[in-house]
Amino acid sequence: MLSIVVIISILLIYQPYQTYQLETIEAALASTVELPCSVNQNIEPTNPAKIIWIRDxxxxxxxxxxxITVRDRRLSIQTRTSIDREERVLRITNIEEQDHGLYRCVYGDITLNEILLDVLIPPRIISHSPEDMSLTVREGQDARFSCTASGRPTPVIVWQVNGLSRPTMITTIAGTNESILILRNASRFDSGRVDCSATNSLSTVNRQFLLHVKYKPTVTVPFHLSYFRLYDSTTITCRACAVPSPTIFDFFRPKHVEPIEHGIKDKFDEFINQTCRQLTITFYFSDPSFFGPYVCRARNSVGVSHAEFVLKELVQSTKHLKHITEHQPSTTPSIVTSTLSSVITNNDDSPERHIQYSYKSNTVVTGINAQTNRALQLSTSFLLLIGLLFITSRC
Structure with missing residues (x-):
């Protein structure tokens, strides 16, 4: 019974040295850290020994x-002694990534302390795809980007396309911290910046890609039907947007290969922005054959597109107005003039279409000849004279 009590007493005395708790100390790169270790001087080990630091x-x-028993000038031992305790603090300056690991402080056969030195490392993107930071795909194809990041703590990778997050298109490969972004069915609106950002508690690092989505031209004209008179002039614009820029961009007659040449007074081609061009022409309708359907056609390496429009002839009308005039015999001619003028203007999203026609008709009514009037007066006087003579003879 006495022997059992002695064994328990010994275990209680040595318990603080036989049980210890793993401690974790975090330190950033280039910083300085101190790993503590101390021993109670009142306890004498069976075989007296010195305090030793071991890199496990x-x-x-x-x-x-x-x-210090290793060749590293960054390491030193700070000795601190008190009445009942003796300390050997391991000091490491200018922390490097290779200093990460488990350190043990032992005294004889007793482990006094065990410390995990966790060296914090800012995130780094160690690989990425595409390597030249630029990707070109056709509209409708998939666009694939990848980033692999390292650091401690393990960085979190976030993707953005033109400033917007696309989390549903991201895949992370476990064990490598590689993140893959796949833009399914890429559209022209995805063109622009694709950002890969890796973040941990220390900082954030970024890689910026450029995505170019090629698409065939989109061709537009401001109107599709317009009326003009023969010998009129008009200006027509056509806009084509595409990536890459159209190699063919001009006005054509349907089913014709060559651009139109006749009837054009002026032509002007300009770039509106990096993806859009505008072509402006001025037509002069000197011949009726210039009226009819036309197309504005644009072609690039992806495909060809066109927009149709029709130029129709406005035929002048010959309406007649009937004027009914009443007049009395007069020695002065009477002239009646009537004028009809009408202008119709169509204001819509298309360029102005003007239909203008005018009609003038003049009607001249001539009065009774003055000589005829005098003959009528003489006849009336003669008849009155005969009547008077007849009445006188009866009496």
């Missing part, structure tokens, strides 16, 4: 009491 993952003895 390398099986290196770093120090023997207050002496």
């Amino acid at each position: 993952d390398r099986a290196d003895i770093v120090s023997l009491d207050s002496v």
Whole structure:
């Protein structure tokens, strides 16, 4: 019974040295850290020994009491002694990534302390695809980007396309911290910046890609039907947007290969922006054959597109107005003039279409000849004279 009590007492005395808790100390690169270790001087080990620091993952003895045993000027031992305790603090300056690991402080056969030195490392993007930071695909194809990042703590990778997050299109490969972004069925609106950002508690690092989505031209004209008179002039514009820029861009007659040449007074081609061109022409309708259907056609390496429009002839009308005039015999001619003028203007999203026609008709009514009037007056006087003579003879 006495022997059992002695064994329990010994276990209680040595318990603080036989049980210890793993401690984790975080340190950033280029910083300085101190790893503490102390021993109670009132406890004498069976075989007196010195305090030793050991790097477990390398099986290196770093120090023997207050002496550094490895060739590294960044390491030193800070000795601190008190009445009941003796300390050997391992100091590491200008922390490097290789300093990460498990350190143990032992005293004889007793482990006094065990510390995991966690060296914090800012994130780094160690590989990416495409390597030249630029990707070109056709509209409707998939666009694939990837980033692999390292750091401690493990960085979180976030993707953005033109400033917007696309989380549903991201895949992370476990164990490598590689993140893949796949834009399914890429459209022209995806063209622009694709950002890969890796972030941990220390900082954020970014890689910026450029995505170019090629698409065939989109061709537009402001109107599709317009009326003009023969010998009129008009200006027509056509806009084509595409990536890459159209190699063919001109006005054609349907089913014709060559651009139109006749009837054009002026032509002007300009770039509106990096993807859009505008072509402006001025037509002069000197011949009726210039009226009819036309197309504005644009072609690039992806495809060809066109927009149709029709120029129709406005035929002048010959309406007649009937004027009914009443007049009395007069020695002065009477002239009646009537004028009809009408202008129709169509205001819509297309360029102005003007239909203008005018009609003038003049009607001249001539009065009764003055000589005829005088003959009528003489006849009337003669008849009155005969009547008077007849009445006188009866009496």
